[in-house]
Amino acid sequence: MSDVTDGAKSEQASSAEPSTEPSAAEPEGSTDAGTDSGTDGTEGKNKKKNSRPFWKELPLLIGIALVLALLIKTFLVQAFSIPSDSMQNTLQRGDRVLVDKLTPWFGSEPERGEVVVFHDPDGWLRDEPTPKPNAVQKFLSFVGLMPSAEEKDLIKRTIAVAGDTVECKKGGPVRVNGKALDEPYIFEGNSACDDMPFGPFKVPDGKIWVMGDHRQDSSDSRYHTSDVNKGFVPVSQVVGRAVVIAWPVNRWSVLSVPDTFDQPGISAAAGAAPGVLGVAGALPFVIRRRRRLTSGRTAG
Template sequence: MDTEAQHTERDPSSPADPQPDPAADDGSRSVRVSGAPAGEPGTPDGSEAGTPGSEDGRDDDRGHDGDGDRDGAGRGPSWRRTGLTGAACVVFLLLLSHFVAQPFLIPSGSMEPTLQVGDRILVNKLAYRFGSEPRRGDVVVFDGTGSFVQEEPAGNPVTGLLHDAAAALGLAAPDETDFVKRVVGVGGDRVVCCDRDGRITVNGTRVQEPYLTPGDRPSEVPFDIVVPPGTLWVMGDHRSQSSDSRDHLGSPGGGMVPVDKVVGRADWIAWPFGRWTTVTETDAYDSVPAPPSGGHGVGPRGSGHG
């Protein structure tokens, strides 16, 4: 055989036959398909894996679309989770305000300087839940329906519900039937104003009231009342600007607030942050004795003011 001629006719552009690798010689060889440049990386047919037009490319496109769908589905549940979390927080706050501590917005200056207009207080609703009752000197929030205000016809139930929810979160002014005042007399007490020095006496003991607005007298209206059992005599700290038990002496109930109408005790000022503190307790009534077991024998009398 003319081996020299065979070498002469070899395509000069073809590389020399590679030397077989003994370690990889397992009977199989890589094959270059016609039309693919030699030495091009990628698949055996010369195309890149996952490029458009190839079967693998179509698979990859479908994979990307699937990922997009999954991402979209992930955003959906994320919004739902956010909404559910927000709703759960609102429900929790409503339950907390209904049973434990409720915020109240102070709309007037009747309790200055203790509470100022715009203060948001937290009312402790557990203070009188376990047998305890309001004491002299406590600052309490109560429902004045039937004592300070008359029953009113029910309004729009939806609007009322939304307002009650906003008020329960401290975002709206309280109902017009809700009041905040200081307890001056409890059941059985005889409260008189005023003695010759212009002070209130409770069960015959003079009371020095350091929480009053400077310049205010304990009362411009004289009264001498005995508080019926189960009720309270309440007054504001800003006496000249407070509509309280004195204004309802001639009304049904005589200005007394039933204990079961008390919402709770004002224990904290939560807003604004500059006034973030507790509502200071007073020792003004520490020396007041308990009412006599037989009663004082004096009925409510006095006059109100407009």
């Protein structure tokens, strides 16, 4: 009896232990497959939730692009359109130029020979009609993607800067600090200033003297000597230097400074330097001589 009982207990115990063999009713790997599919499904749902349609991100991308364009226009470069013939043949009507607005932030001022864009200093364009841009043009000009039609800006070549003496007599060349300018950029058939001789004028501090390359078709400093600035343009009104013709493509070129503005002795500071050095060198001898005279009188 005891053997049967023990055998029954042993059989019950062995049947209570989990079987390591796969059941015929359940195919192998069914549990693992169910778990994996559940995990993949969750990850797929998360990916769908995290990914956003492109059309939802498009306004953000456009906003970033507009902010960058506005910053570039304000601090780096700005495009300007040439509306007249006053700078022919260097610039043609309809050209688009890029103007450097960065260097003025670091104290850079216009130099002789540079082509500069500046705000109307004192009604130079009062007789010019002002275009009426539409809303789209206003927006594009605001972010710097096209020139502003409402701003009264001019573009000319810097001829003389603060401290320079500039003049031009009929039949003669423009002279800066006594040095004649060789101006191959002047429009063919034009004289240097026969239509409006001027000077000599000394350029005040903080001002520049500007002229158009098409001398007989340019209302520049020569024609405004009776205004509040005496024809000079305040440096504070200068937007920046035009550095390149960007459009049309077949006219792409860099607006460099002509060699004539680098000729020796053209700088007013350089011209004054020998005199200053001469006075400084002679000063010790003058002081010594005065001391000798004073001591001689005292001894006598």
